[in-house]
Amino acid sequence: MNHLKRKSLIENFNSFVKKLSDKDVLEISLYITTKFDSNPPNNITKEFIDEFIGNDDWAVFVQDYRTGHNSLFRPFILVSEINEIRSLIMFEVTLRFNKLLNKKVVKKVDLIPKLKVDLKSAIDNSFEDDIFSKVDGWCNVSDVLVKYKLINLE
Amino acid sequence: MFNYKNFISLLTENIKTMKPDKIIQVNQESQENRADVVIVNGKAFTYKNSGLTRRVFVNKDKTLVVKIPVGKYSQHFNDEELECWESASDDVKKELANTKRLENGYIIQEYLHTIDDEITGEWLNRPMTMKEIRFASSCRDDVGYDKDGNLKCYDLHEYKKY
Numbered sequence: 001m002n003h004l005k006r007k008s009l010i011e012n013f014n015s016f017v018k019k020l021s022d023k024d025v026l027e028i029s030l031y032i033t034t035k036f037d038s039n040p041p042n043n044i045t046k047e048f049i050d051e052f053i054g055n056d057d058w059a060v061f062v063q064d065y066r067t068g069h070n071s072l073f074r075p076f077i078l079v080s081e082i083n084e085i086r087s088l089i090m091f092e093v094t095l096r097f098n099k100l101l102n103k104k105v106v107k108k109v110d111l112i113p114k115l116k117v118d119l120k121s122a123i124d125n126s127f128e129d130d131i132f133s134k135v136d137g138w139c140n141v142s143d144v145l146v147k148y149k150l151i152n153l154e
Numbered sequence: 155m156f157n158y159k160n161f162i163s164l165l166t167e168n169i170k171t172m173k174p175d176k177i178i179q180v181n182q183e184s185q186e187n188r189a190d191v192v193i194v195n196g197k198a199f200t201y202k203n204s205g206l207t208r209r210v211f212v213n214k215d216k217t218l219v220v221k222i223p224v225g226k227y228s229q230h231f232n233d234e235e236l237e238c239w240e241s242a243s244d245d246v247k248k249e250l251a252n253t254k255r256l257e258n259g260y261i262i263q264e265y266l267h268t269i270d271d272e273i274t275g276e277w278l279n280r281p282m283t284m285k286e287i288r289f290a291s292s293c294r295d296d297v298g299y300d301k302d303g304n305l306k307c308y309d310l311h312e313y314k315k316y
Contacts, residue, residue, distance in 0.1 A: 002295050004269045008281035051284055081291070 001081065009081065013088050016051065020044065022096050029089045036062060052085050111148065118144045194220050194256065205309070207231045216265050217301070220256070232261045235310040249289070251300075251308040266298025266308050274299065292316050 017025055024044050031045045041049065049058050061082055122144045126137030145151045190201050192211050199211035199220050207228035208221045223229045239253040252264040267274045269290060278299060286305045290297045294316065296309040307313045
């Protein structure tokens, strides 16, 4: 694909999906990859197809799919870069999923240093005359573990 | 009664004695075709690009190009392009490069900032729209922007081919 065309396609795509929610992006991706044969598109998907693929080309693509033409014996070449666009939308879904996943992982990772500090503090406070009190020590440590929802003593 | 044998021998004898005015080779080339610079109406046009059938020369201001056939056999590509431009509707003319004929049969077209040119993106100063991208694909990327930023096809044989 020509460099200017590809650069423009990506810029257009990014500015379009920027305003979309995760749900919308997922819906478009599912529709243009699998659901198009059985479900009607929603408004945002219609808008996406009209802008990026063109309704005529989309109709030809669906017709091709239904009549069983594969890429080798297709009657004529599609003008729009359907495969490129499908790759872009699927990549966007992956990107957003990674971001969501990353947020959860980051939250857990953030908790570990705090847990360490609290456990150390609980252990430090469990000494009486430089001797570790097993009873108070366990109580202090278990309080921390309960606080971080790592054990449930109820 | 028609004497077939005599007819053939007469024909063969005539062919042997025939003298052609001019022998045109299939691969005959014009002198301009090999040039790096051509002069058109007193102005220099330098070599820009070439395709299978024609070589393209551009003027210094980058406002016009001249298309010179690669060989005598490719002159009709110029003729076709000119005839189609002249008989095209206004809507089609908006999508094709403005074409005129020179006295010697070559054609002169408006200069287009072609999308395969590295500096076109910078010159355009905006991304191509999706409609333009599809138009370019339908013309196998043989398109460029005129001075007003309208996307046009510069090769008739690729115009909306796909």
